[in-house]
Amino acid sequence: CSSSSSGSRGPDMDELLRRTVAALPPYESRGISPALREGPSQEFVDFYRALETDGRAALLTKLAADYGADHGLVSQLCGQVTEGRDVDALLQAEARLRYSLTPRYKLLIGHICRLEGGVKFLVDLRADILQLLQSQSADSPQLREMNGILKMLLSDWFSVGFLNLERITWHSSCDLLQKISMYEAVHPVRNWVDIKRRVGPYRRCYVFTHNAMPREPLVVLHVALTDDIAKNIQAIVQYGPSPERSEDVNKITTAIFYSISTSQQGLQGVELGNYLIKRVVKELQGEFPHMKKFSSLSPIPGFTTWLLEILQIKEGKSNQIFTELEYKEIQDAIEGPVLETLKRLLSTNEWVRSDKLVRALEMPLMRLCAWYLYGEKHHGAALNPVANFHLQNGAVLWRLNWLADVSPRGLSSSSGMMANYRYFLEDTNHNSIQYLRSRHIEASEQILSLAAQCQKSSKL
Amino acid sequence: CSSSSSGSRGPDMDELLRRTVAALPPYESRGISPALREGPSQEFVDFYRALETDGRAALLTKLAADYGADHGLVSQLCGQVTEGRDVDALLQAEARLRYSLTPRYKLLIGHICRLEGGVKFLVDLRADILQLLQSQSADSPQLREMNGILKMLLSDWFSVGFLNLERITWHSSCDLLQKISMYEAVHPVRNWVDIKRRVGPYRRCYVFTHNAMPREPLVVLHVALTDDIAKNIQAIVQYGPSPERSEDVNKITTAIFYSISTSQQGLQGVELGNYLIKRVVKELQGEFPHMKKFSSLSPIPGFTTWLLEILQIKEGKSNQIFTELEYKEIQDAIEGPVLETLKRLLSTNEWVRSDKLVRALEMPLMRLCAWYLYGEKHHGAALNPVANFHLQNGAVLWRLNWLADVSPRGLSSSSGMMANYRYFLEDTNHNSIQYLRSRHIEASEQILSLAAQCQKSSKL
Amino acid sequence: CSSSSSGSRGPDMDELLRRTVAALPPYESRGISPALREGPSQEFVDFYRALETDGRAALLTKLAADYGADHGLVSQLCGQVTEGRDVDALLQAEARLRYSLTPRYKLLIGHICRLEGGVKFLVDLRADILQLLQSQSADSPQLREMNGILKMLLSDWFSVGFLNLERITWHSSCDLLQKISMYEAVHPVRNWVDIKRRVGPYRRCYVFTHNAMPREPLVVLHVALTDDIAKNIQAIVQYGPSPERSEDVNKITTAIFYSISTSQQGLQGVELGNYLIKRVVKELQGEFPHMKKFSSLSPIPGFTTWLLEILQIKEGKSNQIFTELEYKEIQDAIEGPVLETLKRLLSTNEWVRSDKLVRALEMPLMRLCAWYLYGEKHHGAALNPVANFHLQNGAVLWRLNWLADVSPRGLSSSSGMMANYRYFLEDTNHNSIQYLRSRHIEASEQILSLAAQCQKSSKL
Amino acid sequence: CSSSSSGSRGPDMDELLRRTVAALPPYESRGISPALREGPSQEFVDFYRALETDGRAALLTKLAADYGADHGLVSQLCGQVTEGRDVDALLQAEARLRYSLTPRYKLLIGHICRLEGGVKFLVDLRADILQLLQSQSADSPQLREMNGILKMLLSDWFSVGFLNLERITWHSSCDLLQKISMYEAVHPVRNWVDIKRRVGPYRRCYVFTHNAMPREPLVVLHVALTDDIAKNIQAIVQYGPSPERSEDVNKITTAIFYSISTSQQGLQGVELGNYLIKRVVKELQGEFPHMKKFSSLSPIPGFTTWLLEILQIKEGKSNQIFTELEYKEIQDAIEGPVLETLKRLLSTNEWVRSDKLVRALEMPLMRLCAWYLYGEKHHGAALNPVANFHLQNGAVLWRLNWLADVSPRGLSSSSGMMANYRYFLEDTNHNSIQYLRSRHIEASEQILSLAAQCQKSSKL
Incomplete structure (x- = not known):
């Protein structure tokens, strides 16, 4: 469909958006039933569906940029909110302000969700936005805002x-x-x-x-x-x-x-x-x-990648990674330059074929993985997304299991290990709050001991 | 349960609300999963359910007053919204402002709706609020605001x-x-x-x-x-x-x-x-x-009451209500002073027993009723709520029917008449928009002609 | 519908039956699919439904009489069954005989049950037959046979x-x-x-x-x-x-x-x-x-009627019914000639209004009722149909309860008493077999003692 | 389970059957509820399920032989059926006779069908009987009879x-x-x-x-x-x-x-x-x-086998199968001795790979197949079971399709041809009756013409 180039579509899009995105009614008549805008909303849906990726990107960008909140009005109403006023006036001013902060496209979304298949359309539309945000070189604050608004709406609709x-x-x-x-x-x-x-x-x-x-x-x-x-x-x-x-x-x-x-x-x-x-x-x-x-019983995605990075970083400082004895056993199990070969074997999953190497790696990898899960953070939360998910839910980081998933996928992502996050039902609420507030990770003896060893020797 | 007196409950309530209504997380961590607050939310629900009317009123009032938005923060953020800034900064400031306008009780509501039976609880809670608002002598802007917030949430959840x-x-x-x-x-x-x-x-x-x-x-x-x-x-x-x-x-x-x-x-x-x-x-x-x-085929609730008021107002000016001939016929049909007797017969529904009177009243009452539906307004919309409902939907005020509901209820509320609001499917959208925008009422020849006669003679 | 007189319908009926009741296929081709005879079967159903009671009686009688088994063939095949023959020949002869004993109307029934609503039709048809059999002065062996055939089929279809x-x-x-x-x-x-x-x-x-x-x-x-x-x-x-x-x-x-x-x-x-x-x-x-x-907890239908008969029979021998003391107490409780008055009070349910009489009657009526349930038989089985039902199921005649159902219906049928038939799950099979084989009634001490007293004194 | 040898099981089986197959109650008490024989029936089911093939065969044979009808009683009652007697007596005698013809195992079947999963058990039991009947060298009239009785019961239960x-x-x-x-x-x-x-x-x-x-x-x-x-x-x-x-x-x-x-x-x-x-x-x-x-659109199973037989039979008389021209074309398409090679190619499905041969065979095979479907009979019915099925249903033998199923299965069974049996809804009833009564096959012009050519040339 060659007509989907954003150039030729530009005017169509403007025209379409003008027709299908209603204006926010004045605050006074916000309670009155809007007319059933099934026609225009359906038109938007059909138009969007017929577009290719580029056209969709153009339309979404336009929608986010041109049909947001009325910034002038917001600014003006901000001036009217003064804390000192009497409660009634203050609440009124806040209500008007809150209303003015509604982007126009939120009305369109509200109408689309009423169509048959409308909710699914919006879920898919958000998937498009997310992809767009990830791929875009140029930053788009408006698009990010639209994503936030849509996510909030979906969170409401998909309440448990x-x-x-x-x-x-x-x-x-x-x-x-x-x-x-x-x-x-x-x-x-x-x-x-x-x-x-x-x-x-x-x-x-x-x-x-x-x-x-x-x-x-x-x-x-x-x-x-x-x-x-x-x-x-x-x-x-x-x-x-x-x-x-x-x-x-x-x-x-x-x-x-x-x-x-x-x-x-x-x-x-x-x-x-x-x-x-x-x-x-x-x-x-x-x-x-x-x-x-x-x-x-959970995978540890990202561990192998992290491990290879650590090995890279610690080049020349392998004594921070392995004990002397461990290093010796590894050396015995492989041929060629130790670290280089080891990295190759780890990244190709071949290490698992050598029983000797498997035995030699068990302790150091378990130790590193315990630290990876327990000690590595991102914005204060656990770096590993699976760990973060279960810890937010209030689970305990319970046990690391060696050779727990030796499928290619298990080896590539988690070096064959898996973790148990255990749910003690009476504690999950408390754990969850602790984790969210103070980033405290509740972990078992096994994990704590392994992580401590690692931290001490590896200076991580 | 004598302990439900608001006096003794006061401290309990404060304590309960402190325990059960979470604080709004800082804007930065808004995206992070709140702990599953099932326990506190359920506690609130159980506490509320056990209260009598007075206790409920007290609790709701307290909740609305003490757990709204952080006005200080709102005011402060308002200062930071300046239109001139670059888009990113502006949108960020607006987003923070929008977030700060969230009342704390909205979080409680969000948690309750996740409980089993939670949505029904909130629907019933709003019924309580509405009753409270109707009955309260003292005005409560906070309660009104909470009602608005709750209504908006329910509107989202009960989307078609x-x-x-x-x-x-x-x-x-x-x-x-x-x-x-x-x-x-x-x-x-x-x-x-x-x-x-x-x-x-x-x-x-x-x-x-x-x-x-x-x-x-x-x-x-x-x-x-x-x-x-x-x-x-x-x-x-x-x-x-x-x-x-x-x-x-x-x-x-x-x-x-x-x-x-x-x-x-x-x-x-x-x-x-x-x-x-x-x-x-x-x-x-x-x-x-x-x-x-x-x-x-709709009732016309309120018409009889309105009619009796008109008769009261037009006392001594009955020629504005009835033609000479009509007045004569009514006089023939009843005994005693005409208007006084007529009012009594209308308010007791007895008029319908006299065929003569029924015939005599048909024209004048139809005329008045047409006007009542077509001409009487409240804030610009049709005064009669049933008319307003169908006109908002885009229906046409189509026909008045005499002796259409002679049940006691039909006579008491609508003087026995009923209205047809007709839906021409291809026109409803247009009609609805016209009515909502310009308050234009689409009506049939019968209605327009009756209403015009009435307006002319009665000077309404 | 005057045309439903059996006279005028006669020829129609003959014609209809000829058309709708297929002949039994020869034994050799019994296995071959009969054509789908939906049309004729539906015609029969429609015809029957349009008839009044008399017409239905006539049609059923004709169907039973004229479309039964081929007696000539049965008789002929009977001659061919000789026990002495080799097994194969004997079984073949029996199979032919069995087949020949199929009434032609059984085929019609088989086709009707395949129609939509056909089974319900046949259930209702049997209800008609049962009513006819009950009402008929003239005996109809063929109708009785058709009833038996239909009952057997329904028993198969309504297997548990x-x-x-x-x-x-x-x-x-x-x-x-x-x-x-x-x-x-x-x-x-x-x-x-x-x-x-x-x-x-x-x-x-x-x-x-x-x-x-x-x-x-x-x-x-x-x-x-x-x-x-x-x-x-x-x-x-x-x-x-x-x-x-x-x-x-x-x-x-x-x-x-x-x-x-x-x-x-x-x-x-x-x-x-x-x-x-x-x-x-x-x-x-x-x-x-x-x-x-x-x-x-079961009613005892028929007891009051039986009681009044006993009182009639024992006229002048009231000492066989009541002890002297009992008689005295009854006499004290009522006015007028004792037995006559008692019979009246029992048949009008008025006895229950007098506490004195209620007390006086408790022992003698309980005694008589125990006997009625335990001792009165019909063809060897318990006379009371409810008792017979539960005893066949293997229940124990457990307890008689005084003033257990004082509704008019309870008084009229059971003189206000009710019986418990108790199911000891581990014994029901054994009890059922005992009852069916030897007519032995398993009963509790209470019942046995009451029945024994009654039998002794009343010579029942 | 080594104990399943029929030798050691013999006494067990006799014992089991004695315990689980009830005797037919006397005619007089046939109407009275049999005790709920769940226990023994379930025992039979469990016993049977635990047996291997041989044990099952032994048990079924014993059941059929020893628990059939009471031949002595049948014979005796046969003597009492005399056509000359009055209707009542005649019907009674017939009813007794009919009842006496019930095999004892029919009662067992009736009880099993009431068990949970009982019907499925009986369906599978009949599958065992059918297999047994097919495999048995020694003939078993009793087993055949039991199969007939069971089939009749299943037909009743699986009525449409x-x-x-x-x-x-x-x-x-x-x-x-x-x-x-x-x-x-x-x-x-x-x-x-x-x-x-x-x-x-x-x-x-x-x-x-x-x-x-x-x-x-x-x-x-x-x-x-x-x-x-x-x-x-x-x-x-x-x-x-x-x-x-x-x-x-x-x-x-x-x-x-x-x-x-x-x-x-x-x-x-x-x-x-x-x-x-x-x-x-x-x-x-x-x-x-x-x-x-x-x-x-139906397969023609058996045609290839039949075709190869015909080719065998007509050895040396190939002019009865092919026209001179056809024979020539086939000869051109293959190598080696014509009929022998052809038979090999037909039985290995290889013929279909040669376009030339495919063209050469179309006419003769279509002709032969038309005859096979139209002219070949078994006990008067169409020999081909699929044809027989559709013709019984009242369909018309409508069209033969060349190269309609060239899958290995289609070639092996039907030489790649398929048949259309067409259902003219208004005629199916009539066609079905015609076919069942007089074995008349309703066929299209195509089929009739092909079959006629074949019959003429091939002297089939």
């Missing part, structure tokens, strides 16, 4: 009170199961035998759905029911119990959250995952009143 | 995109049908034979429901399927077709909306009725592609 | 494996609840508050339905959940817990079956009630694992 | 009035879709993309299910919606429209039944397929009121 919890089984609809297979990002579903096992005995699969986006799982949580906190993922996703076995309730004491995936890019930043975990815990407690342990 | 349209039939759940019977305010349902007829052949009953308030019809629309625009209500609610007859599609050309009731006081001002009518029109067009006419 | 158990609550469909109210024959439902209570807390209501008769409850069982075996019905149907209360599981130890009604006359003799009780017991055990007692 | 029609879509339950994929015998489903297409746009998939066998499709019908009668299967199962396209109703004038599979071996001989076609036709007419043509 409006979500439906659904358990997915082999009796669920085929299209849902196919989507869940597709969305599973943590431990990819290979085929239908695989997915059948993940919804079979000793497994649970829950999703949140929303009435305004029928047949779309928003976030998916996979749980394994076990008799202790799982140490590796293979036992769960590859060699699970056969779909025909029935569950022995007495063997179920522990719930392992082994995969949580959000499927809508446009809902980034809208909290769904933690609410889903919380709801699922309640469901499981209802089904298994004697369940004692709740824990994740 | 999140509502479920449900058709109610005799196969629907008993509890739903009982609630619908109970909520029917326009033409009360007398018994189960009555409700069975209203969901039977040649009738439709639709409701909006919301996932967060299961088993609660929010707004109910009753429709009669006829072969022409109905002139009176008796034929519809009393002598309808028997529930066993099947519908003859060829006899159905017209849909009469004969009752629309909202059932949740707390959703006052949240537009549901017009969206329901719109959706139902679509449903009906799907079911009956050849349907030609859509119209309401 | 093909029935759906449904729990009815206040959320169930309105039409179902209305039908259940209507069908309740034991303790009539007076209004919707009444039915709401019967499906509310501490109550259960279960029905069997069948796919081929959608929206039709076949048999209805009402259960009260209590903490002991109920002694009277008022507490259950009149003063039950309010519909808003929630159940306290700890207070529920006992299930009282207080009403079981079949709603389809045409399923008379098809066992549904005992299967329903059995299934419900399982449901309740699932819901309340600690439930200890299961018992009916 | 008790079946649920379900449309299967991509939204249907995964387990159902997997079973349907698995059961598809005509054109095997290769993967999930395949099955998604078969339930996608321009396709319909319907099943019958039965309440007593939940989640089990009994018979599956696949339909393609096209604009003309389809000529080959590839277009339907391989290159169908993409699952995302929406249907253009205007392009749909024809329904092609391209696969019908029964999935329960134990329901062999129970008519389900023809009823399913009939119901689906009604559904389609409801959805597409203007649909004009209904036809199958």
Whole structure:
């Protein structure tokens, strides 16, 4: 579609936006029903859908820039807010000010969400905005603002009170199961035998759905029911119990959250995952009143990259990374220059083929990984996003597991390790608050001891 | 429960609010997940529910007064908004200002809506606020503000995109049908034979429901399927077709909306009725592609009261109300002093028993009523709320019907008349905009002619 | 419709039957698919439905008489069955004979059951046959045979494996609840508050339905959940817990079956009630694992009539009915000739108004009733149909309750008494077999003692 | 389980059967409720399920032989049936006789069908019987009789009035879709993309299910919606429209039944397929009121085998099979001795790779196949089972299609041809009766002409 060049589309777009984005009614008549603007809103939707990436970028940029709040009015009303006035006048002034801060495009959004399929359109539109923001060289404060406004609206609409919890089984609809297979990002579903096992005995699969986006799982949580906190993922996703076995309730004491995936890019930043975990815990407690342990079994994405960087940085200071004995064992296990070779083997995942090397690396990598999770921060929060997610939810950084995921993906991202974030239900609230307020990370002895060793020797 | 006196509760309340209403996080960390505050929010809900009316009033007043926006901060940020600055800085300043205008109680509301039954609680809470606002001698700007904030949130949550349209039939759940019977305010349902007829052949009953308030019809629309625009209500609610007859599609050309009731006081001002009518029109067009006419058959609440006032005002100037001939006929039909007796007969509904009087009053009352609907205004909008509702929706003030509802309720409120507001589907959008902008009322020849006569003679 | 006189219809009927009742295919081609005879079968159904009672009687009689088995063929094949032959030949001969004993109308029935609504038609047709058989002065062996054939088919189709158990609550469909109210024959439902209570807390209501008769409850069982075996019905149907209360599981130890009604006359003799009780017991055990007692609270229909007959028979031998002391007390409580007055008071239910008389009658009536239930037989089985039903199911005749149902209906039929038939789950099978085989009635001490006293004194 | 040898099991079996198969109650008490024999029936089921093939064979044989009808009683009652007696006595004698012909095992069956999962057990039991009958060298008339009795009962239970029609879509339950994929015998489903297409746009998939066998499709019908009668299967199962396209109703004038599979071996001989076609036709007419043509696109299983036999038989008389010209063309297309090579190429499916040979064979194979379908009979009915099925349903043998299924399976069984059996709805009843009565096959000009040529030249 050659006409999608922003040049030729420019006038069309201006014209379209003029026609479809209504003006903010005066404050006085804000309570009166706006006319049902179905036609123009639908026109906007259709126009947008027909555009290619460039056209969409142009339209979104224009919308954000030209249809925001009336800055003149805001500025003027700001002048009228003076704290000293009587309460009534003050509140009135604030109300007017609040109203004036509404961008015009917020009205358009409000109308679109009323259309059939409108909410899904807005979720996808936000995915476009996010991509645009990521790719744009030139900064666009207006676009960032529009993203913030839209995120806030989506957060309101996708409040947990409006979500439906659904358990997915082999009796669920085929299209849902196919989507869940597709969305599973943590431990990819290979085929239908695989997915059948993940919804079979000793497994649970829950999703949140929303009435305004029928047949779309928003976030998916996979749980394994076990008799202790799982140490590796293979036992769960590859060699699970056969779909025909029935569950022995007495063997179920522990719930392992082994995969949580959000499927809508446009809902980034809208909290769904933690609410889903919380709801699922309640469901499981209802089904298994004697369940004692709740824990994740989580990947550590980014660790291998971080590790290679550290090795780079510490070039020539390998004694800050390995003990003498460790270094010796590594040297014995490989050929060629130690650090260089090691980096190659780590980045190609080949190290895992040598039992000797595996043994030699266990202690130093566990130590480094414990520090990576416990000590590395970004804006004060845990650098690792998975750790940050579970710590925000109030979980405890519980255990590091060696050789827990030796799939190519597991090796590339996490050097084969996985972490358990354990949920002590009576403490999660307190932990969460502590973490959010003071950035305190609640961790087990194992983690604390490993991290301390690392910090001491590595001076990290 | 004697402890509910506001006196003794005061300290408790302060304590409770301190505990349960979180502070607004700093702007910088607004994006970070708040801890799951289920406990405190639930505590607030339980505390509130246990209170009597007085205690509730006290708590709400305190909440509105002490947990609003931080006025100092608002004022300070206002100073920083200066139009001249570069876009980025300006938008940032506006965003901070917008955020600072968030009342603290909005966070509490946001947490409550996540609880099970939380949305219903908030709807009922707003009903309490509305009642409080109506009853309060002393004005409370803070309470009014809280009402506004809550209404806005409810409007977002009860957006039409999140509502479920449900058709109610005799196969629907008993509890739903009982609630619908109970909520029917326009033409009360007398018994189960009555409700069975209203969901039977040649009738439709639709409701909006919301996932967060299961088993609660929010707004109910009753429709009669006829072969022409109905002139009176008796034929519809009393002598309808028997529930066993099947519908003859060829006899159905017209849909009469004969009752629309909202059932949740707390959703006052949240537009549901017009969206329901719109959706139902679509449903009906799907079911009956050849349907030609859509119209309401509506009461005219307030007319009798208005009429009696006019008669009072025009005392001694009865020639402004009745023509000479009319006056003569009325005089012939009653005994005693004409106007005084007439007022008594009108206020007791007894006039309808005299055929002579009924004939004598037809012309003058129709004239007055046409004027009442067309000419009487309140803040520029139609004074009569039912008229205002349909005109906002874009309907045409189509026809006045004499002796259309001779039930006691129909006589007391509307002097036995009913109005048809007709929906010409291709014009409703235009009409609605015209009415909202310029207060122009689209009306039929009958209405215009009657209203003109009235205005001329009565000098209204 | 005057043309329904059997005279004028005669030829039509013959013609219709010829057209619609197919001939039995030869034995050899019995396996081959019959053509889809939807047309003729539907014609029969429509014809039958349009007839009045007389016409139906005529048609049924004709069908039974003229379209039975081919007696000539049966007789001929009978000659070919000789036990001495080799197994193959014998079985073949028997198979042919069995086939030849199929009445032609059985084919018609088989086709009708395939029509939409066909099964319901056949159930109603059997109701007609049963009424005809009851009313007919002239005996009709063919009609009796057709009834037997149809009953057998219905028994097959309404086998418990093909029935759906449904729990009815206040959320169930309105039409179902209305039908259940209507069908309740034991303790009539007076209004919707009444039915709401019967499906509310501490109550259960279960029905069997069948796919081929959608929206039709076949048999209805009402259960009260209590903490002991109920002694009277008022507490259950009149003063039950309010519909808003929630159940306290700890207070529920006992299930009282207080009403079981079949709603389809045409399923008379098809066992549904005992299967329903059995299934419900399982449901309740699932819901309340600690439930200890299961018992009916049942009326004793026919007792008052039987009592009045006994009083008639024992005229002049009142010492066989009452002890001297009892007689004296009765005499004190009433005026006029004792037995005559007593009979009048019993047949008008007035006796219950005199506390004195109530006290005086308690012992003798309990004694007589115990005997009536335990000792009175019909073809070897218990004379009282309710007793026979529960005893066949394997229940124990457990307790007689005085003043247990003082409603007019309870007084008229059961002189105000009710019986508990108790189900000891581990014994029901054994009891049922004992009762069916040897007519042994398992009864409690109370019953045995009362019945023995009665038998001794009354020489019954 | 070594104890399953029939030797050691013998006594156990006798014992078990004595315990679990009740005696037929005397005729007089046939109406009285049998005790609930759940325990013994369940014992039989569990015992049977634990047996291996040999044990099952032994048990079934014993059951059929020792628990049939009481031949002595039958013989005796036969003597009492004399046609000359009065109606009442005659009917009574017949009723007793009919009752005496009930095998004892029929009671066991009746009890098993009341168990949970009982019906499915009986269906599977019959599958075992059928396999046993097929495999047995020694003939077993009793087993054959038991099969007949069981088939009759299953036919009653699986009457169309008790079946649920379900449309299967991509939204249907995964387990159902997997079973349907698995059961598809005509054109095997290769993967999930395949099955998604078969339930996608321009396709319909319907099943019958039965309440007593939940989640089990009994018979599956696949339909393609096209604009003309389809000529080959590839277009339907391989290159169908993409699952995302929406249907253009205007392009749909024809329904092609391209696969019908029964999935329960134990329901062999129970008519389900023809009823399913009939119901689906009604559904389609409801959805597409203007649909004009209904036809199958069917394989011709057995034709290749038959063809090779004919070629064998006609060895040396190839002029009866091919015209001189045809023979010449074949000779040109192959190498080596003509008939021998041809037979090899036909039996290995290699012939289809040579365009020349394909052209040369078209006429003679079409001719032979037309004869095979039209002229070859078995017990008077069409030899080809698919032809027989559709002709019984009243379809017309409409068209032979060359190269209509060139899959290995299509070549092996049908030499690549497929047949259309067309359903002219107004004629199916008549055609069916004609076919069943007089074995008349309704066929199109194409078929008649081809068959006539074949008969003439080939002297078949």
